[in-house]
Structure formats: C-alpha cells, structure tokens
Amino acid sequence: MELTEIQTAILICVYLFGVFSCRFAAQFFEICHAWRLVEKVIYRCLLMCSKIHEDAEFLREIKYNHLRKADFDKKRLREFMEVDDKFMSNWKESIIQTILINTPLSFSFATKFTNWREAMRQLDEMHEEQQ
Numbered sequence: 001m002e003l004t005e006i007q008t009a010i011l012i013c014v015y016l017f018g019v020f021s022c023r024f025a026a027q028f029f030e031i032c033h034a035w036r037l038v039e040k041v042i043y044r045c046l047l048m049c050s051k052i053h054e055d056a057e058f059l060r061e062i063k064y065n066h067l068r069k070a071d072f073d074k075k076r077l078r079e080f081m082e083v084d085d086k087f088m089s090n091w092k093e094s095i096i097q098t099i100l101i102n103t104p105l106s107f108s109f110a111t112k113f114t115n116w117r118e119a120m121r122q123l124d125e126m127h128e129e130q131q
Contacts, residue, residue, distance in 0.1 A: 038107040042099070043130075046123040049095050053088070060084055092116040 067077050096119055103111050113119040 035107065035110070038104075038110050039126075042103070042110050043123070043126045045099060046119055046126075049092075050120060050123060053092065056088065056091075060088075 064077065064081065067080070093116065096113065096116055099119075100108075100111055100114070113122050
C-alpha cells in the first residue's frame with residue numbers, strides 16, 4: 001500500500017505532534033515534581049526552625065527559674081530577659097532571611113512569608129493541608 005503525499009504529510013504532523021506533546025508533558029511533570037519538592041523542603045525547614053524555637057524557649061524558662069530560685073537580682077534578671085528577647089528576635093529574622101535569600105527565584109512563590117509570624121502561619125496552613 002502506497003501513501004499519498006497528503007497521507008504522508010498527515011502522518012508526519014501526527015508524529016511531530018506526538019513528539020512535542022510527549023516533551024511538553026515530561027517538562028510539565030518535571031516542574032510539578034520540583035515544585036512539590038521545594039514545598040516539602042520549605043515545610044521541613046520551617047518545622048525544624050519552630051522546634052528549635054520551642055526548645056530555646058523551654059531552656060530560657062529553665063534558666064529563669066534557676067535564677068529566681070537562686071535569689072538573683074530582679075533588675076539583672078530583667079536585663080537577661082531583654083538580651084535573650086533581642087537575641088531570639090534576631091535569630092528568627094536571620095533564619096527567615098536566610099530561607100528567603102536561598103530560595104531559587106523560580107520557586108519564590110513557595111515562600112509566602114517575609115517574617116517569623118507569617119512563616120509560622122504558613123507552617124500551620126501547610127501542616128493542616130498535610131493532614
């Protein structure tokens with residue numbers, strides 16, 4: 001059976017359409033997979049930071065309880081608390097800035113936060129979605 005020129009042209013068009021469709025689908029799924037990976041990495045980073053923050057706050061309370069029990073001067077204790085508060089604020093902002101700076105520009109849409117409070121809100125939302 002011999003193919004006519006029109007049939008050959010149609011066959012070539014169908015073949016090229018299949019090649020382009022396959023390439024497009026592969027690219028699409030690759031991007032979707034990368035997006036999910038970045039989203040999971042951000043979730044895990046935020047989760048780890050929140051756990052570190054919880055542990056640091058717990059240790060601060062233990063420290064303050066020991067200082068109170070040792071009859072430490074209240075003025076000095078307040079100064080320690082202020083320094084610790086500043087340190088924690090700086091640490092939280094530093095962590096968020098590091099995450100934002102190191103997130104690839106093509107995936108910056110995954111970081112819907114600019115400060116600690118927004119990051120923890122996003123973590124809560126991501127945690128609810130996972131359940």
